[in-house]
Amino acid sequence: QKEVEQNSGPLSVPEGAIASLNCTYSDRGSQSFFWYRQYSGKSPELIMSIYSNGDKEDGRFTAQLNKASQYVSLLIRDSQPSDSATYLCAVTMGDYKLSFGAGTTVTVRA
Amino acid sequence: EAGVAQSPRYKIIEKRQSVAFWCNPISGHATLYWYQQILGQGPKLLIQFQNNGVVDDSQLPKDRFSAERLKGVDSTLKIQPAKLEDSAVYLCASSSGQGANTEAFFGQGTRLTVV
Secondary structure, eight states, rough: SSSSEEEEEHHHHHHHOOOOEEEEEOOOOEEEEEEEOOOOSSOOOOEEEEEEEEEEEETTEEEEEEEEEEEEEEESSOOOOOGOEEEEEEEEOTTTEEEEEOOEEEEOOO | OOOOOEEOOOEETTOOOOOOOOOOOOOOOEEEEEEEEOOTOEEEEEEEETTTTTEOOOOOTTTEEEEEEGGGSSSEEEESSOOGGOEEEEEEEEESSSSSSSOOOOOOOOOEEEE
């Protein structure tokens, strides 16, 4: 079982729609959860962090965490062409090891 | 605040040659990570340092890869000898805290091509 798994892409959404990205993790002791955005040819950029169950909103981004289900998600509201990128889910495992999923590529159609 | 610095940005070598990458983390950051990212995949953790001690190197191919972090600041990652499958982007990241609730920031990466 992979440590961090993301829903397979690519995901194509029309401009203005909501993009929904999902991630599950294997270590029940994980404490910290992050979403990174990576444009083609660039390094990952941190866009959201979440540490407790529930929702966390930052602008058009909402992260949701459910530790009982070992599930974390990212919603992008009012998607813009500039949101087209690969989104990486990252989880800090019990020994503080930071592990990444394979990423989901999002394309926003104008 | 300066970000994570990496050099070189690009490197092309022949198989069986050696190569070294350098990383300077954000000032004051105790944790430093080296990741390998193959095209189309997520970053794979090679080694994680806490100050100058190794926290995790379980996925580091120790027969050819080595890494050190001198005085708990700068770090170098070396590959010797390189194989074709080592072609990837090598990313360095750093974070500030010693606990789990810390955010990691990446450098620009070094793109390695082995021919």
